[in-house]
Amino acid sequence: MLSREEFVNTIVELLRKAETELEEDVLDAIRSAEKKESGVAKLILQSILRNVEIAREKRVPMCQDTGIPVIFLEVGREAELNFDIYEASKEAVAKATELVPLRPNAVHPLTRENSGNNTGINVPVVHCRVVEGDEIRVAVMPKGAGSENVSKQMMLLPGDAMRIEDFVVDAVREAKGKPCPPVFVGVGIGGTFDESAVLAKRALLRDVRKMNEFERNILEKVNELGIGPMGLGGKITALAVLVEIAHCHTASLPLAVNIQCWANRRAFAVLKA
Template sequence: MRSLGEVIERAVLNAIEVAVTRVPRDVFEAIKSFAQRETNPRARRILSTIIEAIRVAAREGTPLCQDTGYPTFIVRIGNRFPAKALALRAIKRAVAEATKRGILRPNTVDPITNRNTGTNTGPHAPWIEIEMFRGDELEIFFIPRGGGCEGVSKLYTLPPSRGWEELEKAVLQSVIEAGPRPCPPTFVFVGIGATATMATALARKCALRQWSTKPATPLAQLEQKLLNKINTLGIGPMGLGGDTTALDLRIEIGCRHPATFIASIQFSCWALRKSHIVIGRDGSIWLDPNDFWNP
């Protein structure tokens, strides 16, 4: 019988493999939906090539992109889940094993020596954001972050009295400056909070949401308005022109300081990869059907 540490390590290894070889179902539906509406013939061809590439990668079990991303996790630990430190060690072991097996490209470089650690592990690598909650389970989200899209992230300290007006300009400016670099069509993530750390963490959480039509709330309507504006810029798939520059824009908000309105703007390429698993204290494993599926 496997120990809980071994169960976690194998489950995370599986989650890593699934995330780098297929996109979640909602992401696939978003790309198909925009492909049907695209009016530019070249953009339509690029979107159908992406759809075909997703199908081939899932069928062959090959990575969606040569950049399998920087390994990033959001881990929610129930207060009654045993072996909390062991769980974090198991995640690191799974990342090293996935790299050894060629599932993950070695993407972790020491910033001083410029030496690749070769294992995707090292100081603060993989990056693991931890949250605690009341419960028995361990919930793990694996979100590999491609360098092309992460490299165009922006942080704005906006004037608090005109925060929302300035946000619109900041979003459009970020998308224009990013151009083709994040491999559009992209998902644009906006986090708003009191501090830079808070805004960045909130923007990251946007990756956990699923693509769907927007509800009639003021924030969702703002998301839709900004998305529509982005899609009039003409950047298009891979920056080669067209209506489809972004597939979604999501905003997560937290209370701000009276003197600050800090906005983090992050991008994901069309390959918004994610896998989500929940492990019970008895070693049972739940796999999110939106992520573990075959296109």
């Protein structure tokens, strides 16, 4: 049986890892962009790569906006748990805030009062689903505000599938330099209003080097925008476009675009339960 302590410590370590190290697929994407750019755009990407190195060596968060923690859980239906995973996730985030440390970012949405430890009403955000097996798969994604603030959602008409590409490109165009480009673009198509947004975020967990033709086509259009690193112009505005889909009501076509900064911070673990 998985102990609460082991679960909590795993989340703390995953948060530390996500904040201080980039996964190889994300690094590959930034490195290859650096080779393609020149001038100021190249200098920015070199600074970003140097920053990632310093963060890993010194074990400090690569960005001061350590984000709002989003936790994805896939709980095997045979897994034995004798604790509340939502409460344990909350405890882990509070602990990580002190240990990593994380900047206290969580505030009450109306009073703007800061809770001081990145937890609060319905925070951390935990997306949980039950799957086959006896393992618990954990992914954490600290999400910064710069990129989250320019994310977009739209309920398209059922016959508007051809508008999807333009909507995604427009979202990146309007965002300009704000989300710290080059960005990763998570897209959720279908499902319901809420599910499309979760799909868009979940897409960002995928290996960013593996895109299908549909995704590569949108990426090409996004990069024609010429926004470039930090919005100062360049060939690379986005490093990947990642699309997840779900069946939806015959009368609707939900669409969500979750923009992620170059620091597509996430970390994964599999726990035996």
